Amino acid sequence: MPDSLDAWLYDGITARRQVVRATLVPGSIIVDGLAPIPIADLIDRGDDHRVVFGRKDESGWRLGFDQPLPPDWRAALPHPSRYGALIDRIGLVGAVIGGIAISALVLFGLWIAPQLIAPLVPPSVERKLGDAIVGDMGGQACVDPSGQAILDDLARRLSRKGDPLRVRVVDIPIPNAVALPGGQIALFNGIIQQAKSPDEVAGVLAHEIGHVDHRHVMAGLIRQFGFGLVLGGNSHAAEYADMLLSARYSRDAEREADAFAIQRLTANHISTRPTAEFFARLARHETTGNKRLDSAFSWLASHPVSQERRDAFNAADAKIVAKQPAISEADWKIVRAMCKSHHDDKR
Amino acid sequence: MAIPAHDDSTAFQFHGSWREFAPIAFTNLLLSIVTLGIYRFWATTRTRNYLWSRTRFIDERLEWTGKGVELMIGFFIAIILFGIPVIMLKFGLQALALRGHVALAGILFFPLYGALLYIFGLARFRALRYRLSRTFWHGIRGGSENGGWGYGWSSIWKSVIGMFALGLLIPWSMVSLWNERWSAMSFGPHHFTSRAQSGPLMGRFLLFYLLPVAGCVALIGGVATAVATGVTATPGSASATGILFVVLGVIAGYFAIGVIMLAYYAAFFREAVGNLGLGGIDFNFSARTSDWLKLLLGDVVLVVCTLGIGVIFLTYRHWKFLITHLEAGGEIDLDTLTQSTAPLPKQGEGLLDAFDVGAF
């Protein structure tokens, strides 16, 4: 004699509630008046407060019981989902541990991968990307063939073979310099005007060339894209992770660019001490006299000058032999005047 | 089956308790963090499972049948649909402008912005459709035969018209979009009817225009008082009073804008829900401005006192608020309340689930 229980039924066709009798037989449940329903077709739609089953193939069909199920029914019928199918299977603790492990791997991959992928991007693609993002700097670049030739020559000496460089002076009176995608380096006129010697400009330029040489800009773009893709629109926790990782990442990038700059300056017999002094002056806000402008837009904003970085430049200076200025006094005058005509044009 | 009228039990009742909800909320938070946010689609689903199941309409509770994976797919579709215009707006136009093609960038701005508005309208419509299609009562669900494509266009031109005449047509645009959205929805065989009017909202809406005038009057009054006290007091204390007046004025201004917005939204919801019908049922929404104010101040206190953790209880609070103030009257014939024939959308509500409110 099979078990049978009082139950109620919504057939999913009308809203009328029917009072029925349900009988459990091996492999299926029989509701009077209906064909036997395979237990495999049932899903638990109940919770702590009530016992309800639905059907996988009929969305509105519900079979409910007003009393708790006997143990043999409970064992035979499907169990409710709690956290979602996968997590129910491995348990909450397992899911949390697994989640942390996978997330850590993903974040680690997002941090490491861009620096590995960036060198694989063909220079022509990066160049086009750079053009698309910055264009011709809105006509802010100072065009002066003689000054440009001097800068190009300096950049060539400071770079390694194969670095695709395009150095330009931009007519913005803020002490800053940036490496942009596609090997573009923008020296702001402010940094040239506030430098006390060409060696200081050479130091900053060499540092930026270091970013180009290490493909930091492309890696930064890829990293941003990757984080945007994986964590895009997600929780605040993800944003913090992004922030922390970028800070860590850029500190490493700065160290690499500094090391490159010191190495190239040394090879060209250019003193590294002026660069260290320049950092110190920037840090003391002795630049434009406008502290707010400086801290927001200057090279300092993206390049916090630590004692450690200054020490590295100072220490390297002792080992440089047969020092000579980065460019001659006459050439330096031409470079400093590069944006004069640009100014005059505008007036 | 008639809905008991003016009984002490209203047609909609909420039986949840925050003690019951807390384990759900905390495990949702934990799992969302360790999965870098991917779990949140399932978290939303679990939250709704709970909230719907504790919501009773007349004799039977509601049931949420949506799945986490549907929300996730909807989210990725929304990311692609929203992402393309947003990226083009952000980078493409910037690049064009930087390269000197300012005019071209300007010309392209409008269609791209329009596309964004269109997709936003579409997403809003589809969010409502998705929610109704996953909501069951007595084994019957809701939905819409309409895909919302036309609504997307309406949301563009009605939003644009709303901005005319110094924004005086904003109430009309909001009400008219609400009516259009809800009139396209159905539950079982019945279509919703939505006949809200913007006229009753205008009084409160005009307060927004009154505020600057009131602000100026208060400022002049404040200055006059300061000057008057300055005659008798020392100069130092006079300027201190002046600063105090300005600070208090700014705070009062913000508070006033907030209260006017609440007053307007309270009126909007009463008008919008109050003119909603389904078959033989009429809906009503009883929350007054003071109720909204209490809700929001409660939210702030909850979030601040728990150092932000309280955020995970906001959905619960808002749903409880919605259901406690939602009323219905009329009659339902259970035999003619038959299953909906509207198509079941396959994906969830995409980006709108991030905002959560506003999908109705």
Ligand SMILES: [Zn+2]
């Ligand atoms: Zn750098």
